[in-house]
Amino acid sequence: MAKNITISVDAMGGDNGPEIVLLGAKMSLLERPNTKYIFHGREDELKPILKKYPELEAVSEIRHCDVVISMDEKPTQALRKGRGNSSMWNALQSVADGEADAAISGGNTGALMAMATFCLRPMEGISRPALAAIWPTLRTEIVVLDVGATVGADAQQLIDFSILGAAMARALFDMKEPTVGLLNVGVEEVKGLDAVKEAAKELSSHTGGGYQYHGFVEGDDIGKGTVDVVVTEGFTGNIALKTAEGTARQVGTYLRTALTQNWVTKLGALIASGGLRTLRNKMDPRNANGAVFLGVNGIVIKSHGGTDEIGFKSALGVTYEIAHNRLMDRIKNGLKRYEKSGVSEEHDDDKKNDEVASA
């Protein structure tokens, strides 16, 4: 039988309030019954909502706190105001205290990253955390990091991101050795890429880190799904992610305009509506919701602040999967293997630990 997973939830995070958070949790519970929840937030707001979902109430606990971090607070302000007493901090604290397997918040991204770093502390051997997105591609979903935790990265940090991202891909997609590509530009002999070049040299000379190093990839390789994990520094990663979101919306708008231009195209669209629905599902950003904050001592998931219950449910799904598949152990194995470098008989560490864990 599968082990229970306890998820600690910042129930006040996000633009749409605790209603969508709790409704999302109720929906997720139907798919993953062995989940328990700790909801952090204002009891007077949460209790009446939870009352509506008895099956959720049965596996949930409310932890009251008054302070809520707003979406526009700067990370330093948020830390001053909410350290030790806000729904966001307390959600993380439950992970730090070992009573929850993972924390999730739809709140202020910068504040969450700052609080996660303070509350859970950076992992040993990782100098800087990264935010990893799950990116739908033509082949399958892939992991792209860093999408905005920090700006710039030296070679060692790009290597760290490779190990972190590969561990996340192993946990999320149940694969043994995901392929890793370093994002680069195609123009030859461009100067200034010392960090990327040095990281490439290091990555190709090591084996055993729980991934296969593929080489450089370019921007258009992301959508193709050329590799399982795309690694870059946070400025470029954030721009790439938002540019792709913008382009998908742009093409969607073109399509709507094209199909409503006259009654003939409207009729055609009506007849093809089954196919267009498939397309809409494929392009629904709610289905790819949930970024993972990697490199701290605990699992932290960022849900999109503007999402609804469907989107929050998706993010809870990601949270469950990587907690259930022991992300933290996989990262530690990746780091250990990388240190040993080349010891290929260690490749089954993930598996071994899983067996120990579920024993």
Place this chain on the structure above:
Amino acid sequence: MAKNITISVDAMGGDNGPEIVLLGAKMSLLERPNTKYIFHGREDELKPILKKYPELEAVSEIRHCDVVISMDEKPTQALRKGRGNSSMWNALQSVADGEADAAISGGNTGALMAMATFCLRPMEGISRPALAAIWPTLRTEIVVLDVGATVGADAQQLIDFSILGAAMARALFDMKEPTVGLLNVGVEEVKGLDAVKEAAKELSSHTGGGYQYHGFVEGDDIGKGTVDVVVTEGFTGNIALKTAEGTARQVGTYLRTALTQNWVTKLGALIASGGLRTLRNKMDPRNANGAVFLGVNGIVIKSHGGTDEIGFKSALGVTYEIAHNRLMDRIKNGLKRYEKSGVSEEHDDDKKNDEVASA
């Protein structure tokens, strides 16, 4: 009557040989009859093709040379091999010598940028050139630079790019003061963005540079068309451009799959084919072909190497427009105005010069 524009063409550049180059020129000539061409390349290859298009032949000249730069040569190799004697170099030399208004090549991007820098020399007051893309958005076409000329940019270089990009937007879209946005990430208090922050400070304190500074924009603002000119350094710009191309292709593939999933959707697609054709045109990368290499003493256009005659015709259209609208003067005006900073009665320099030029 409009002044004749002479375009110097690297007729050997690109993956698809001189056939598509000359056919594209023939097609472009129909739209812009006051064009003259100088084709650089192997006479024995070019002459028979040109013979097929007598109307093109009448306004064209072939300049023979043997050396052709291949698509996979490194810039330094290309310079060694083709400096002073290749179709690419000679196309640029015609601009340097003042016998052509602009040069165009579909060849090796890195080689073209290196040769353009050597042959035409960087403009006074511009420390580094940039490659600018014309980007279709939901609002209109916009200019995005740098999309890969160099990696990294300090504050002064970002300001230079703003002036260059704004001048290009004025020349290409016939606007007086395009809005300029600096590409940035949304996360608050992220460290490491000193160049972007400093450039923002400078840009907002100056007026009169031939643009309106809008502020920071994020990746998804590109597709929305929030500003007329998006400025960033070359690594991020290149990744953003290719990521967008990849995403557009991805969504296109989703759409095709969705509309061919069964006979009902196929029927619907057939009926809506008029609308889908509009969409296909909107998304056709050939219509947005032609990047501009800015910051050297002359107009240099890079056509996509893999394009066909339709794409090459588009790039020739861009070449014609920015030559006809006196891009170089507009850049000089932008630089001069920026130096003077705030002298708003100088805003009509572009116009005045145009009048002088066409007198």
